[in-house]
Amino acid sequence: MSATASGTDRSQAPDVRQVPVPDGGGCGADHASSEVRRVLDRVGDKWSALILGTLSSGPLRFTELLHGISGISQRMLTLNLRQLERDGLVSRTVHAVVPPRVDYELTDLGRTLLPPVLALVEWAMENTEEIQGHRERFDAQADDRG
Numbered sequence: 001m002s003a004t005a006s007g008t009d010r011s012q013a014p015d016v017r018q019v020p021v022p023d024g025g026g027c028g029a030d031h032a033s034s035e036v037r038r039v040l041d042r043v044g045d046k047w048s049a050l051i052l053g054t055l056s057s058g059p060l061r062f063t064e065l066l067h068g069i070s071g072i073s074q075r076m077l078t079l080n081l082r083q084l085e086r087d088g089l090v091s092r093t094v095h096a097v098v099p100p101r102v103d104y105e106l107t108d109l110g111r112t113l114l115p116p117v118l119a120l121v122e123w124a125m126e127n128t129e130e131i132q133g134h135r136e137r138f139d140a141q142a143d144d145r146g
Helices: 034-044 046-057 062-068 073-084 110-145
Strands: 091-094 099-107
Touching: 034 046, 046 091, 046 099, 046 110, 062 073, 062 091, 062 099, 073 091, 091 110, 099 110
Parallel strands: none
Antiparallel strands: 091 099
């Protein structure tokens, strides 16, 4: 069993050779409805993926999310949480205390999205250096071409 930095078992990752491919190849995105594209836009957005991943450990207050996600602004966090709540992926609980306390957590639907989101985040962490190297080589070649 191979554990990764995120503590997940890599042997659980789906084998891409077993993922069904539509007739004619591709991923079927060219036939996706506009609603499917809107869902993919939401869950594929960088902030949404990071918010969902951060909430994977359990409910968090707004300020905990804000401090736990490097680079996100208060406004961007607010907008993304509102959209994730609208889509049924995150729930918002307001506690009647002074000062007011608001907790955010994944819904059952949001938890079903964790495996692919965390796999994508893990892939990005594992391949960031290699991708950066490719970018640097590409940029250097582009500079040479003028």
